[in-house]
Amino acid sequence: xxxxxxxxxxxxxxxxxxxxxxxxxxxxxxxxxxxxxxxxxxxxxxxxxxxxxxxxxxxxxxxxxxxxxxxxxxxxxxxxxxxxxxxxxxxxxxxxxxxxxxxxxxxxxxxxxxxxxxxxxxxxxxxxxxxxxxxxxxxxxxxxxxxxxx
Amino acid sequence: xxxxxxxxxxxxxxxxxxxxxxxxxxxxxxxxxxxxxxxxxxxxxxxxxxxxxxxxxxxxxxxxxxxxxxxxxxxxxxxxxxxxxxxxxxxxxxxxxxxxxxxxxxxxxxxxxxxxxxxxxxxxxxxxxxxxxxxxxxxxxxxxxxxxxxxxxxxxxxxxxxxxxxxxxxxxxxxxxxxxxxxxxxxxxxxxxxxxxxxxxxxxxxxxxxxxxxxxxxxxxxxxxxxxxxxxxxxxxxxxxxxxxxxxxxxxxxxxxxxxxxxxxxxxxxxxxxxxxxxxxxxxxxxxxxxxxxxxxxxxxxxxxxxxxxxxxxxxxxxxxxxxxxxxxxxxxxxxxxxxxxxxxxxxxxxxxxxxxxxxxxxxxxxxxxxxxxxxxxxxxxxxxxxxxxxxxxxxxxxxxxxxxxxxxxxxxxxxxxxxxxxxxxxxxxxxxxxxxxxxxxxxxxxxxxxxxxxxxxxxxxxxxxxxxxxxxxxxxxxxxxxxxxxxxxxxxxxxxxxxxxxxxxxxxxxxxxxxxxxxxxxxxxxxxxxxxxxxxxxxxxxxxxxxxxxxxxxxxxxxxxxxxxxxxxxxxxxxxxxxxxxxxxxxxxxxxxxxxxxxxxxxxxxxxxxxxxxxxxxxxxxxxxxxxxxxxxxxxxxxxxxxxxxxxxxxxxxxxxxxxxxxxxxxxxxxxxxxxxxxxxxxxxxxxxxxxxxxxxxxxxxxxxxxxxxxxxxxxxxxxxxxxxxxxxxxxxxxxxxxxxxxxxxxxxx
Numbered sequence: 090x091x092x093x094x095x096x097x098x099x100x101x102x103x104x105x106x107x108x109x110x111x112x113x114x115x116x117x118x119x120x121x122x123x124x125x126x127x128x129x130x131x132x133x134x135x136x137x138x139x140x141x142x143x144x145x146x147x148x149x150x151x152x153x154x155x156x157x158x159x160x161x162x163x164x165x166x167x168x169x170x171x172x173x174x175x176x177x178x179x180x181x182x183x184x185x186x187x188x189x190x191x192x193x194x195x196x197x198x199x200x201x202x203x204x205x206x207x208x209x210x211x212x213x214x215x216x217x218x219x220x221x222x223x224x225x226x227x228x229x230x231x232x233x234x235x236x237x238x239x
Numbered sequence: 240x241x242x243x244x245x246x247x248x249x250x251x252x253x254x255x256x257x258x259x260x261x262x263x264x265x266x267x268x269x270x271x272x273x274x275x276x277x278x279x280x281x282x283x284x285x286x287x288x289x290x291x292x293x294x295x296x297x298x299x300x301x302x303x304x305x306x307x308x309x310x311x312x313x314x315x316x317x318x319x320x321x322x323x324x325x326x327x328x329x330x331x332x333x334x335x336x337x338x339x340x341x342x343x344x345x346x347x348x349x350x351x352x353x354x355x356x357x358x359x360x361x362x363x364x365x366x367x368x369x370x371x372x373x374x375x376x377x378x379x380x381x382x383x384x385x386x387x388x389x390x391x392x393x394x395x396x397x398x399x400x401x402x403x404x405x406x407x408x409x410x411x412x413x414x415x416x417x418x419x420x421x422x423x424x425x426x427x428x429x430x431x432x433x434x435x436x437x438x439x440x441x442x443x444x445x446x447x448x449x450x451x452x453x454x455x456x457x458x459x460x461x462x463x464x465x466x467x468x469x470x471x472x473x474x475x476x477x478x479x480x481x482x483x484x485x486x487x488x489x490x491x492x493x494x495x496x497x498x499x500x501x502x503x504x505x506x507x508x509x510x511x512x513x514x515x516x517x518x519x520x521x522x523x524x525x526x527x528x529x530x531x532x533x534x535x536x537x538x539x540x541x542x543x544x545x546x547x548x549x550x551x552x553x554x555x556x557x558x559x560x561x562x563x564x565x566x567x568x569x570x571x572x573x574x575x576x577x578x579x580x581x582x583x584x585x586x587x588x589x590x591x592x593x594x595x596x597x598x599x600x601x602x603x604x605x606x607x608x609x610x611x612x613x614x615x616x617x618x619x620x621x622x623x624x625x626x627x628x629x630x631x632x633x634x635x636x637x638x639x640x641x642x643x644x645x646x647x648x649x650x651x652x653x654x655x656x657x658x659x660x661x662x663x664x665x666x667x668x669x670x671x672x673x674x675x676x677x678x679x680x681x682x683x684x685x686x687x688x689x690x691x692x693x694x695x696x697x698x699x700x701x702x703x704x705x706x707x708x709x710x711x712x713x714x715x716x717x718x719x720x721x722x723x724x725x726x727x728x729x730x731x732x733x734x735x736x737x738x739x740x741x742x743x744x745x746x747x748x749x750x751x752x753x754x755x756x757x758x759x760x761x762x763x764x765x766x767x768x769x770x771x772x773x774x775x776x777x778x779x780x781x782x783x784x785x786x787x788x789x790x791x792x793x794x795x796x797x798x799x800x801x802x803x804x805x806x807x808x809x810x811x812x813x814x815x816x817x818x819x820x821x822x823x824x825x826x827x828x829x830x831x832x833x834x835x836x837x838x839x840x841x842x843x844x845x846x847x848x849x850x851x852x853x854x855x856x857x858x859x860x861x862x863x864x865x866x867x868x869x870x871x872x873x874x875x876x877x878x879x880x881x882x883x884x885x886x887x888x889x890x891x892x893x894x895x896x897x898x899x900x901x902x903x904x905x906x907x908x909x910x911x912x913x914x915x916x917x918x919x920x921x922x923x924x925x926x927x928x929x930x931x932x933x934x935x936x937x938x939x940x941x942x943x944x945x946x947x948x949x950x951x952x953x954x955x956x957x958x959x960x961x962x963x964x965x966x967x968x969x970x971x972x973x974x975x976x977x978x979x980x981x982x983x984x985x986x987x988x989x990x
Contacts, residue, residue: 134359138272146272154265182307182336186357187265 126232131192148237154191155233158184162226169219177219178207193229196222254280255372256298260290260316261305261334266357270303273361279368287311291319294326301330301371304351306342314349321350328378330371392419396502402434402483403495404457416500423479423500425471440469442476460485460493466503477504522572523579526612531620534608535672538624541605542665545625550632552621553661553679554582554639557691559617560720562654570650575617577649578656581642582611585635586621616720620679629664629696636660636694657692659683668697677710684713688767712767714750715760719776723749726780727947728798730956731918734928735937737969739961741796743833743940744781745947746773765803774806775815778830782819784950785829792954797831799861804838807849816858828857833884836868843874854879861918866906876913883910885936887921893930900930907935928968943968 132147139146161180168176185200199222206215257279261267264285271281282299284290288311290302302320306313313333320326333346333354346354352374355367392398398420405412414437418428424440426432441449449467456463463483470476483498518530526534535551542549556578563571589607608624621639626632639660646653661683669675682697695701718724728742748755764770781798788794806812820827832853839846839862853860861882866889885906892899903919910917919931922941931939944966945956960966 131359135269138269138276144272150265150268153268157264179307179309183263185336187263190265190269190359 126193126195126228127236128192128194131190131194135191150191151233151237154187155230155237157187158226158230158233162223162230165219165222169216174207174212174215177215178204181207181222188229191233193225193232196225196229199225254278255300255368256280256282257368258282258284258290258293258299258302260284260287260303260308260313262286262308262310263305266305269359270361270364273359274365274368277361277365279365287313287316287319290316291323294320294323298325298329300375301332301368303332303334303355303368305357306333306335306339306346306354313351314345317346317349317351328375330375332367332371389419392417393422396423397499398423398501399497399499400483401495401497404493412495420500423502424469425473425475425477440471442468442470457493457496460487463496463498466507477502478507479503520613523576523613525579525583525619526610528612528614531610531612531614531622532672534610534612534622534624535675538605538608538622539665539670539672539675541608541624545605547625548628548667549665550623550626550629550635551663551665551675551679552623552632552636552639552694553663553676553683554611554619554621555659555661555683555687556617556643557657557659557687559656562649562656566650566652566654570652574647574649574654574656575613577647578643579611579613579619581645582619582621582639585638585642586611586623616717618717620676626664629662632662632664633694633696636662640692640694659686659691660694661686662694662696664696680713681710684716687716688712711760712763712769715748715764715767715769718748718750719772724773724776724780725749725949726777726784727949728784728953729940729947730945730953731799731938731940732944732961733937734932734939734968737961737964739796739957740938741799741831742953743799743801743947744777744784745801746777747947770803771806771809774800774802778802778815779819779822781830782823782825786823786825787950788954789825789829792957795829797829797859799831799833801833801835801863804834804842804846807832807834807846808842812849813852813856816853816856826857828859831859831861831881833861833863835863836865840868847878850879861916866902875909880915882916882918885917885919887941890919890921890927890931890941891923893927900934903931903936904934911935925968 135147135150161184165177165180168174168180181200181203185197185204188194188200189197199218203215203218203222206212206218255278257274259267259271259274259281261270261283262285267283267285271283274281282293282297284293286308287304290304291311304313304316308316311319317331317333320329320331330352331350333342333349333351334357335342335346335354336357343354352371353367355364358364399417400420401415403413412434414432414434416424416426416432421428421430421432424432424437438446438450445468449465452465453463455461462485463481465481467479467481468476469479480501480503481498482501483496485493486495486497488494518527518533519525520527538549559571559574562574587606587609588611589609591607605624609622611619611621613619621635623632623635640658643656643658646655648654661679661681663669663675663679663682665675668678678697681701682695685701686693686695725747726744727747728744730739731741731743732738733740746757746761748757748760761770764773777800781800785794785798816827816830819830834846850860859881860879861884862880863884864886865883866886883906885903889899889902889906893903894900907917909915916938917936918938918940919927919936920940922928922931922939922943924943927941928939928943931937945953945960948956961969964970
């Protein structure tokens with residue numbers, strides 16, 4: 090089975106016109122600040138769920154993702170503080186698929202790596218990896234917020 | 240049965256209900272949207288606990304569970320819902336990670352129907368859900384049809400089995416019985432019942448032959464169909480029908496049998512009961528006519544082959560009818576049952592005939608034919624299949640007369656019944672059952688006519704008055720109780736108004752399919768005295784018919800019954816007319832009596848009192864065949880009679896010989912002067928009708944109008960001929976006097 094989201098053809102997705110959240114009658118959304126953070130092909134697939142934008146699908150999904158990402162990042166920090174690796178694993182498992190859904194592929198890849206290590210009970214360097222996850226998470230959060238109406 | 244696939248492939252009317260459980264709101268939202276777009280009805284749930292809560296009062300068609308969830312995860316949720324009643328078979332799809340083999344295994348262990356790797360490929364997910372739904376519907380239909388089949392088999396007390404032959408090295412033949420099949424054999428669904436154990440259920444006497452039958456069937460790979468009597472473990476005796484067909488493998492070798500077992504005990508009991516009813520009298524339990532005839536035929540065959548005589552004793556109770564009439568039918572039945580018991584004790588009565596043994600040469604099995612049977616009514620027959628000579632038969636007859644002499648207690652009352660017994664002996668008195676029965680009947684009847692309570696052996700001399708006549712008399716004797724007598728009716732019409740004014744009842748005897756003409760039995764009945772019961776019957780029947788016609792078409796005239804003068808002499812006549820009128824709720828005048836002129840004049844003095852009494856109760860009397868006797872006009876003036884019927888011989892010659900019209904004119908004149916009605920009999924054509932009418936007689940009866948016909952036909956004749964004024968005589972009569980349609984309107988009641 091192929092990767093969860095997109096085919097990894099970055100060149101193709103970069104050369105396509107910049108993805109716009111053209112959701113009329115919703116107010117015009119801002120163009121993404123950091124185009125490489127969210128994969129355009131994935132965003133396009135989201136957009137196809139509601140081509141006319143009548144249900145504000147993309148906006149609703151992004152808002153749900155924003156809330157869930159914020160919560161999960163703080164949950165993982167707390168879990169790490171407690172040394173609760175199982176809780177950490179849960180967080181990254183959930184974040185792995187939801188971030189892939191919105192095109193945050195680097196974040197999803199980080200999650201997947203951490204999940205695999207935890208499944209194999211490899212906990213050395215976990216703090217560093219979670220810190221990397223945090224950084225990427227903040228980047229994604231910024232990108233998502235940039236796409237949502239103020 | 241409805242084919243399962245038709246229902247299963249039908250798309251449901253409602254969109255499929257999906258319960259989607261995922262803790263991640265992004266995935267939940269996306270998956271729900273994608274599936275809604277593909278026609279599913281989605282209910283979202285963010286966790287296992289919440290999902291189980293939902294399921295307590297709502298059942299989705301399919302459940303999608305995320306495997307990894309905080310709190311109650313997908314596996315635990317799945318396990319819990321499988322334990323809930325009604326969710327044993329609901330399809331559950333488990334969403335697992337991409338490279339998570341352990342979860343896939345766990346999913347199946349937890350009872351998931353299938354797994355699906357979490358991805359955003361919504362079409363694949365939708366396709367998988369459709370597949371699960373279709374499989375689920377097919378499963379539901381299959382379960383439903385299996386339940387129906389099981390129910391049908393239960394109702395039919397039927398079950399199936401499958402028997403595999405033992406392998407070539409004798410390794411285990413096997414028998415599988417369905418739960419229903421086990422129940423048929425009195426076992427529970429879990430019981431293990433082998434072929435040997437089943438054979439032990441077969442009733443001991445049958446076991447060997449059942450085994451032989453099975454061996455033969457298996458040897459030839461033929462179809463098995465047989466009924467087997469079994470004794471079940473709980474002691475019940477049942478009859479099991481077994482039916483099976485061989486199965487063959489690809490090489491054409493028989494590998495076993497599949498078939499059914501069915502409890503057919505009730506059917507067999509019913510069949511036996513039917514057989515019994517067909518052969519035995521339900522009141523007395525004795526062999527009936529059919530069974531007796533069969534036994535008699537066998538007895539004659541044996542007697543002929545072995546060269547010995549056999550005897551038939553015809554037994555008829557004396558005065559049984561009186562007991563029946565005075566004490567009622569229930570008492571009559573009680574009496575017959577008691578008599579049957581006594582008669583049975585007079586012979587070596589066998590309930591069952593050893594049929595198989597009858598054919599054996601030199602066997603005495605024909606003695607099992609000996610019996611007393613009931614032919615019907617109060618007639619019995621004793622069959623003695625082997626006697627030394629006629630003295631043996633006479634001894635049995637004497638014993639019968641003897642046992643009858645004790646009083647019978649019926650309805651708390653002592654009754655005395657005697658019997659008349661007629662004996663006929665094979666081969667001397669006849670070679671066939673029919674001959675011997677007739678001759679024993681003749682002998683019995685000779686006893687009756689000589690005062691009853693005795694026996695007689697048939698001899699040709701017995702038929703002193705001629706054999707046929709005796710037979711006829713004997714048969715006529717039974718005609719009333721066998722319902723062989725009927726009345727036919729000839730309408731009397733008034734041609735002036737073209738309507739029916741009454742009817743004359745004429746007795747007919749339906750004897751074994753043929754109608755005996757009255758001329759052949761009325762004189763005999765008069766001679767033997769049977770005319771009295773026949774007349775009583777006719778009066779009752781006419782009253783009954785008058786009531787029926789009154790109800791069906793408002794009949795209000797009279798039915799005339801012919802009576803011989805000796806009936807008029809009987810004091811019971813008036814009483815009987817009262818009873819009939821009361822019984823059928825009709826006025827007395829609706830039954831009229833006819834007496835021939837000759838009969839009247841011969842017994843004039845003894846008849847006159849009755850005539851006065853009849854007048855007092857409004858029963859009219861007509862003088863039949865008027866003009867043929869030698870009436871004293873002087874008497875005629877004093878007799879209380881109402882009607883003269885001109886003899887048919889004068890009517891026949893009307894318009895042919897002048898004398899006849901002279902006589903008719905004279906009769907009409909006498910009737911007028913005495914203020915009597917006059918009616919012409921035997922009118923056969925329009926010319927006779929015209930002349931009669933011109934001479935002043937408008938009441939007529941004869942073939943021109945109608946022959947004597949059964950009562951239903953008479954109603955039809957009224958409806959189809961008289962009411963629509965369709966007969967040739969109707970127009971003719973109207974024109975005669977009134978000349979046309981005006982008369983029709985003035986006709987009044989059409990009958």
